[in-house]
Amino acid sequence: MHAMVYHRYGGPDVVHLAELPKPLPRDNEVLIRIHATTVSSADWRARTLDLPGGFGFMGRPVFGFFGPRQPILGGELAGVIEAVGRSVTRFSVGDQVFAFAGGKFGCHAEYRTLPEDGLITRKPANLSFEEAAALSFGGTTALSFLRDKAGIRAGDKVLVIGASGSVGAAAVQLAKHFGAEVTGVCSTANLKLVRSLGADRVIDYTSEDFARSGDSWDIVLNCNGAVSFAEVEASLRPGGRLVLVLGSFAQAVGLERPRKGSEKRLMSSIAQVTVEDMQFLAQLAGSGALKPVIDRVYPLADAAEAHAYVATGRKRGNVVLAVGSRPD
Ligand SMILES: NC(=O)c1ccc[n+]([C@@H]2O[C@H](COP(=O)([O-])OP(=O)(O)OC[C@H]3O[C@@H](n4cnc5c(N)ncnc54)[C@H](OP(=O)(O)O)[C@@H]3O)[C@@H](O)[C@H]2O)c1
Structure with a gap:
């Protein structure tokens, strides 16, 4: 699969395209084909180790001492379940979902596996994949x-x-x-x-x-x-x-x-998130009470450009990466 990876901390140009093996879902996991993801302020922090005042000493212990432990950034996604592990009961192949991987990242790619009891929720039908991807963070x-x-x-x-x-x-x-x-x-x-x-x-x-x-x-x-x-x-x-x-x-x-x-x-403190929170947001977005704000959409391959824009600190709402071709 295509993924945007980084192997050292630094400017937007440390992010580059790579070809990686497509992940396989474990028994309790779903495999999601990603249609959209975002470049968030968390991705910017993990790439640059630019942390809020006084937190700098925590950067390498959290993200990796000698380089990023998780080479694929991206904390949120929207896509379609492509395969499910043997014991999965909550989701089926073809379900349209959005999900939050948070600090585990890994969404700037064509596929992501997640445990079925993770922060995954069905996508509200009135939201595009781009909008749904920008709902979680x-x-x-x-x-x-x-x-x-x-x-x-x-x-x-x-x-x-x-x-x-x-x-x-x-x-x-x-x-x-x-x-x-x-x-x-x-x-x-x-x-x-x-x-x-x-x-x-x-x-x-x-x-x-x-x-x-x-x-x-x-x-x-x-x-x-x-x-x-x-x-x-x-x-x-x-x-x-x-x-x-x-x-x-x-x-x-x-x-x-x-x-x-x-x-x-x-x-x-730090935000605490449950799957009920995700469902609550989905419900609000479904009713029109919450609309994710999207500033710009870039193709996945242009993630470095998206990072550069996010790094300006001036984005309005969310910056989305569109991944592959999407169903209507
Ligand atoms: N504690 C947690 O668990 C947690 C979780 C998520 C995020 N965060 C942190 O929360 C912060 C916000 O995240 P975010 O994703 O919302 O950031 P963001 O989308 O990157 O914020 C960009 C916006 O900030 C505005 N801005 C910049 N400087 C400003 C200022 N001095 N006063 C008012 N507005 C200003 C910009 O508007 P203008 O161009 O109009 O200035 C721009 O629209 C980040 O530092 C992030 O690391 C913390």
């Missing part, structure tokens, strides 16, 4: 942070910083779905996009600082740029939470925290 992250960590409730006021990225675009839509009043922070070029996702208000960070707007929120979800608790504290309502999808090592280990006795909280 941003969607599951936003869901994990907004619902499970921040405990979002109807009527909450939510500020999404980085509202035009993969996680932020999903967060704006999910927060609206949960009944929140949403403000999105983005640059001038993305104001219209973020409004179209349902944001009640948008703040252009090139001309306005949300922290000086005089407004306050129950949840401030930071999906981009470094934000300290001190900068945000006055913008949190009583009981408010600063929730860091992107945070520093000091924030993650509690070196930076609210004053003792403060009823405001700082939360920084």
Whole structure:
């Protein structure tokens, strides 16, 4: 099969096309013929070892000391089940699915095997393969942070910083779905996009600082740029939470925290994902309440070009790789 691989960390040009054996599903696995996958911020981090402030020491232990342990990047996919292992009962050949391999990557290829009890869900019929491939990464992250960590409730006021990225675009839509009043922070070029996702208000960070707007929120979800608790504290309502999808090592280990006795909280961690989350996103996407934002689509063979674009930090929503020819 064709796959895009990398064997050393570095710029986009470390990614190149290779011919690899087609994987065979184990008894409990399905073999998915991939029709679309994405180049996400996680792929960029795994390729460059550019990790958030203070996390740099974890790069090689996590991704491989002497070079990438997993040579094929790509954490999410959409495709069709081509074969199933002997004990598989949940999926059949021909099922159209989307799946999240997360930090195990391996989706920038024509095929991927995954355990049937992994993060695989049937593709909503109204979504293209490109759209379905772009549902998992941003969607599951936003869901994990907004619902499970921040405990979002109807009527909450939510500020999404980085509202035009993969996680932020999903967060704006999910927060609206949960009944929140949403403000999105983005640059001038993305104001219209973020409004179209349902944001009640948008703040252009090139001309306005949300922290000086005089407004306050129950949840401030930071999906981009470094934000300290001190900068945000006055913008949190009583009981408010600063929730860091992107945070520093000091924030993650509690070196930076609210004053003792403060009823405001700082939360920084890693997204946790279950197959029920995937099904929830599929249901929302099926009903039209969640629409993956797609910026650009590249052929698989042009993955290095896609990486270069993602590395600009300016992508809007998701960058998709189209793999092979797709059924209608
Ligand atoms: N903790 C976790 O488990 C977890 C999970 C997933 C992702 N992450 C992290 O979350 C971050 C966001 O991921 P992503 O995939 O959504 O990123 P992304 O799609 O690459 O974000 C790109 C967007 O960020 C915006 N942006 C850049 N600088 C900004 C700033 N200073 N303020 C506001 N917006 C800014 C850009 O819009 P403009 O051009 O308008 O600036 C662009 O639309 C990444 O750092 C990723 O590593 C963490």
